[in-house]
Amino acid sequence: MEVKVDQKDNLVTLIVEGRVDTTTAPDLEKSIQDNCKEDTNLVLDFTAVEYISSAALRVLLSTTKRLKEKGSMVIKNPNDVVMEIFEVTGFLDILTIER
Amino acid sequence: MAKKSVRKMNYLERMSHSLPSKIFHAIVMFSIVLSLIAVAFGFYLYYHASIKDNSKLAKNVANTTHIVVSEENLFRYIEDVQWIYDSTEENVRKTLSDEYLSLYKHLDTIEFENTKRILHDLQRRNGVDAVYIGIYDKKLERLIYVIDSENGENHRQPGYWESVSASESREYLDRSLDVPYKIENSKRNGYTLRSWDIVSEKDNYLVLTYADVSMAPIIEQGRKFLVQYLLMLLLVTVIMAVVIANHMKKVVINPIQKINDATRAYIADRENPEMALEDHFKNLDIHTGDEIESLALIIADMEREIKKYVANLTKVTSEKEKISTELNVASQIQEGVLPNVFPAFPGRNDFDIYATMNPAKEVGGDFYDYFLIDDDHLALVIADVSGKGIPAALFMMACKLMISNVATLGIEDPSIILNKVNEAICKNNPAEMFVTVWLGIMNLKTGLLKAANAGHEYPCIASKDGKFTMVKDKHGLVIGGMEGLNYKTYELQLKEGDGLFVYTDGVTEATNANDELFGNDRLLEALNKDSKANVTQMLDNVKMAIDTFVQDAPQFDDITMLGFRYLGSNGEMSNMEELTIEATIDNIPTVTEFVDKKLEEHNCPLKTQTQIDIVIDELFSNIANYAYDPETGPATVRVEVDESEPMAVYITFIDGGKPYDPLKQEDPDTTLSAEERSVGGLGIFLVKKTMDDITYEYKDGKNILRIKKHMQG
Numbered sequence: 170m171e172v173k174v175d176q177k178d179n180l181v182t183l184i185v186e187g188r189v190d191t192t193t194a195p196d197l198e199k200s201i202q203d204n205c206k207e208d209t210n211l212v213l214d215f216t217a218v219e220y221i222s223s224a225a226l227r228v229l230l231s232t233t234k235r236l237k238e239k240g241s242m243v244i245k246n247p248n249d250v251v252m253e254i255f256e257v258t259g260f261l262d263i264l265t266i267e268r
Numbered sequence: 269m270a271k272k273s274v275r276k277m278n279y280l281e282r283m284s285h286s287l288p289s290k291i292f293h294a295i296v297m298f299s300i301v302l303s304l305i306a307v308a309f310g311f312y313l314y315y316h317a318s319i320k321d322n323s324k325l326a327k328n329v330a331n332t333t334h335i336v337v338s339e340e341n342l343f344r345y346i347e348d349v350q351w352i353y354d355s356t357e358e359n360v361r362k363t364l365s366d367e368y369l370s371l372y373k374h375l376d377t378i379e380f381e382n383t384k385r386i387l388h389d390l391q392r393r394n395g396v397d398a399v400y401i402g403i404y405d406k407k408l409e410r411l412i413y414v415i416d417s418e419n420g421e422n423h424r425q426p427g428y429w430e431s432v433s434a435s436e437s438r439e440y441l442d443r444s445l446d447v448p449y450k451i452e453n454s455k456r457n458g459y460t461l462r463s464w465d466i467v468s469e470k471d472n473y474l475v476l477t478y479a480d481v482s483m484a485p486i487i488e489q490g491r492k493f494l495v496q497y498l499l500m501l502l503l504v505t506v507i508m509a510v511v512i513a514n515h516m517k518k519v520v521i522n523p524i525q526k527i528n529d530a531t532r533a534y535i536a537d538r539e540n541p542e543m544a545l546e547d548h549f550k551n552l553d554i555h556t557g558d559e560i561e562s563l564a565l566i567i568a569d570m571e572r573e574i575k576k577y578v579a580n581l582t583k584v585t586s587e588k589e590k591i592s593t594e595l596n597v598a599s600q601i602q603e604g605v606l607p608n609v610f611p612a613f614p615g616r617n618d619f620d621i622y623a624t625m626n627p628a629k630e631v632g633g634d635f636y637d638y639f640l641i642d643d644d645h646l647a648l649v650i651a652d653v654s655g656k657g658i659p660a661a662l663f664m665m666a667c668k669l670m671i672s673n674v675a676t677l678g679i680e681d682p683s684i685i686l687n688k689v690n691e692a693i694c695k696n697n698p699a700e701m702f703v704t705v706w707l708g709i710m711n712l713k714t715g716l717l718k719a720a721n722a723g724h725e726y727p728c729i730a731s732k733d734g735k736f737t738m739v740k741d742k743h744g745l746v747i748g749g750m751e752g753l754n755y756k757t758y759e760l761q762l763k764e765g766d767g768l769f770v771y772t773d774g775v776t777e778a779t780n781a782n783d784e785l786f787g788n789d790r791l792l793e794a795l796n797k798d799s800k801a802n803v804t805q806m807l808d809n810v811k812m813a814i815d816t817f818v819q820d821a822p823q824f825d826d827i828t829m830l831g832f833r834y835l836g837s838n839g840e841m842s843n844m845e846e847l848t849i850e851a852t853i854d855n856i857p858t859v860t861e862f863v864d865k866k867l868e869e870h871n872c873p874l875k876t877q878t879q880i881d882i883v884i885d886e887l888f889s890n891i892a893n894y895a896y897d898p899e900t901g902p903a904t905v906r907v908e909v910d911e912s913e914p915m916a917v918y919i920t921f922i923d924g925g926k927p928y929d930p931l932k933q934e935d936p937d938t939t940l941s942a943e944e945r946s947v948g949g950l951g952i953f954l955v956k957k958t959m960d961d962i963t964y965e966y967k968d969g970k971n972i973l974r975i976k977k978h979m980q981g
Contacts, residue, residue, distance in 0.1 A: 190882070191889035192856055220878045222885040223951035233942050250878045257957040258950055259938025 172200045180210045186217035194224035208239035216246040287521050292513040299505030322481045323449035326463030329394045329479035334467050349414045372427040387417035398480040406472045459483040523554040602661050618712050622803035623830040632826035633660030634772045635668050647675045648708040650830050652772040654701050663701045682707040682720035683757040694751040702748035714963045715762040720755045722747045730767035736795040764836030774825035778814045781821045803831035844908040851891045851903035859905050860884050866907045872979045879958045886951035887921050895925025915979045923971050929964045
C-alpha cells in the first residue's frame with residue numbers, strides 16, 4: 170500500500186493505492202493521524218485501492234468519529250469489491266462516499 | 269361340507285314325518301287311559317247294582333221264610349234243636365261228629381220233610397241258592413242250623429253249627445240296616461251273599477231266617493260285560509284316533525310341510541346365486557285361516573324383506589369394493605412418491621442412505637424423503653401428518669412436494685425452508701391439519717449437518733465413540749399450527765463413519781399386548797446393538813427389536829425410519845496443497861501469495877480472488893493475534909479446488925492455539941450509527957457474508973476452520 174498526501178489549507182486528500190489489510194492498515198492510520206486535525210476536511214481517494222479488510226474498516230470508523238464534530242471525511246471512487254464490503258457491513262450508512 | 273349338509277337333510281327328513289305318528293300315539297294313549305277309567309267306574313256301578321238287587325232279594329226271601337212255614341211247627345223245631353243243643357255236653361257238640369248229629373235224628377219226621385220241601389220250593393222259586401233257619405249262640409258265637417232248604421252234599425243237618433264272628437253277629441242286632449247282608453266265602457257255596465231276618469230273641473240265643481245268593485254268576489256276568497265294554501271302547505278309540513290324525517294332517521301337518529319344503533328350496537337356491545331371485549313363499553296356497561296361514565304370510569313378507577336387504581347389501585358391497593380398490597391405488601401412489609429404490613445414489617460413495625415405511629392402515633400419513641440439492645448438499649426429511657387415511661395422504665403429498673420444491677430452490681438453511689412451507693400451508697389449511705417435520709441438510713463435503721425440527725421426534729446420532737445418542741434439539745411448533753413461526757437451525761458436525769437415524773412416533777410408540785411403549789431406551793439399545801452397521805442393517809435391527817417387543821399386538825401407527833451414514837468427503841482432493849508457516853502478521857502476504865497462485869491456476873475470477881484474499885487476511889491475522897498470544901506458533905493453510913461443476917475452492921486454517929470457535933461470535937449490528945458502532949467481530953462477519961460455507965471444528969487439540977467459495981464469475 171502507498172499513500173500520497175495532497176494538502177490545501179484545511180482540505181487534505183490522501184490518495185491510497187493497493188491493499189488496505191491487516192498489515193497495511195496501521196500505515197494508513199498513521200498517515201491520517203499525521204495529516205489531519207479535528208477540523209480537517211479529509212478526502213480519501215480509493216480509486217486505486219484493490220481491497221480493504223476489517224482492519225481498514227476499523228481505521229475508517231475511528232477517523233469518521235474523530236472528524237464528525239468539526240471536520241468531515243469523504244471516500245472517493247471505491248471499486249466494486251470495496252463497495253460490497255461497505256454494503257454488507259452496514260458502512261454505507263455511516264460513511265460519505267462519492268463515486 | 270357337502271357331506272355334513274346331506275346328513276343334516278336326512279335328519280330333517282326324519283323329523284318332518286314324526287308329527288302325525290306323535291299325534292296318533294298321543295290320541296291312542298289318551299283313549300286307553302280314558303277307557304280304563306271308564307271301565308273301572310262302570311264295573312263299580314254294575315257291581316253295586318247287582319249287590320243291591322241280590323241283597324234285597326235275599327232279604328225278602330229271609331223275611332218270607334217264617335211266613336211260609338207254619339209257626340207252630342217252626343217253634344217246635346227251634347225249641348227241639350235248642351233243647352238238644354243245650355242238653356248236650358260241649359265236648360260232644362264241639363266234635364260235630366255223626367254221633368252228635370244223630371242226637372237230632374228224631375226231628376226228621378214227615379212234617380219236617382214237608383217244611384224242608386216248602387223251603388226248597390221257596391228257594392227255587394226265588395232263584396236263591398239256599399234258605400235256612402238257624403239259632404245264633406251269642407256266647408259261643410255259633411250258628412246252629414235248624415232247617416235247611418238245600419239237598420245233596422251241601423245240605424246242613426239240624427244241630428250242625430258253624431262259627432260266626434262277633435262282628436257279624438253285631439250286625440244281626442243292628443236294626444238300623446235297611447237291607448242287612450254280608451258277603452263271605454262260605455264253605456258251602458263259595459263266594460256268597462247272605463241276608464237274614466230275626467225271628468225272635470231269647471237269653472243267649474237269636475233265632476234267624478237266612479237266604480244265600482251265590483256271587484259266582486254275578487261275577488261271571490260282570491266279566492262278560494267288561495270284556496264287551498272294553499272291546500267297544502277300543503274300537504271307538506282307534507277310529508277316533510285315525511279320524512283325528514287325518515284331520516290334523518290336513519289342517520296342521522300338510523301346511524307345515526309346505527312351509528318346510530319351501531324353506532328347504534329357499535336355502536338350496538340361496539346357495540345358488542342364479543336362482544336367488546325366485547319367490548318361494550309367495551304362492552304357498554295355505555288357507556287354514558288360523559295361525560299357520562298367518563305364519564305363512566309372515567314368512568312371505570320376511571322373504572320379500574330379505575330379498576330387498578340382500579339387493580341393497582350387494583349394492584353397498586360393490587360400492588365398498590370400489591372404494592377399497594381406489595384406496596389401494598391411493599396407497600400405491602403414495603408408496604410411489606416415497607423414494608424406495610436402493611441404493612438411492614449408486615454413483616456416490618460419500619454417504620449411504622436407507623429408509624422404510626410400514627403403514628398401519630392402507631394409507632398412512634407418515635413420509636420420508638431425501639434428495640440432492642446440489643452435488644454437495646443432501647436434504648433429509650422425515651415427517652408425520654396428523655390423522656390417518658385419505659385426508660392424511662393428501663396433506664402428506666402437499667407437504668412433501670412443498671418441502672422438496674422450496675429446498676431445491678437452493679435454500680440451504682432448513683429453518684428458512686420450514687418457515688416458507690409453514691407460511692404456505694397455514695394460508696390454506698381449512699381442515700386444520702398439521703405435520704411434524706425434521707429437516708436436515710447435509711453438507712457432504714464438510715460433514716456439517718444443518719437441521720431444524722418442527723415438533724418432530726429427536727434425531728439419533730452416532731457420536732464420536734460410535735454409540736447412538738438422542739440429540740435433544742430445539743423443537744419448533746408443528747407445521748400448519750400457526751402462521752408466522754420462525755424455526756431455528758442448529759448444526760451438527762458429522763465425521764467420517766458417523767450415523768444418523770430419524771423416525772416417526774410409530775417407532776417409539778409401538779405398543780405391546782401389555783400396553784407398554786417401545787420407547788426411546790429400547791430404540792437406542794436396538795441402534796447400539798451394532799452401531800457401526802450399514803444403514804440397511806441399522807433399520808432392520810430397529811424393526812426386529814420392535815417386532816420382538818410388540819409380538820402379536822396390532823400396529824396402531826405407521827412405522828417410518830430413515831437411516832443415514834456419512835462416509836466422508838471423496839477423500840482428499842488430488843490438487844490439495846498445504847503451507848505451514850509461523851502465524852504472524854508479517855506472514856499474511858506469503859499465505860495470500862500461496863493461495864492466489866492456486867486460484868490463478870484455476871482461472872478464478874478476480875473478484876472472487878479478492879474476496880478470498882480479504883478472508884485470508886481476516887482469518888490469518890486472527891490466528892496471528894490471538895491463537896498463541898502472547899507467544900507465536902505455527903499455522904497450516906490448506907487449499908484444494910473441487911473441479912466438479914460448480915467449481916469451488918476449500919481453504920482450511922489449522923492452528924494449535926487456544927480453542928476458539930469464531931462462528932460463535934455474535935454478528936455486529938450493522939444498522940447502528942457511527943458513534944454506536946464498535947469494530948469487534950467485523951472480520952469474521954465479512955468472512956461469513958462473502959463465503960459460501962464456513963465450518964469450525966476443534967479436533968485433536970487443533971482449531972480447524974474451513975471455508976468454501978464457488979469460483980464462478
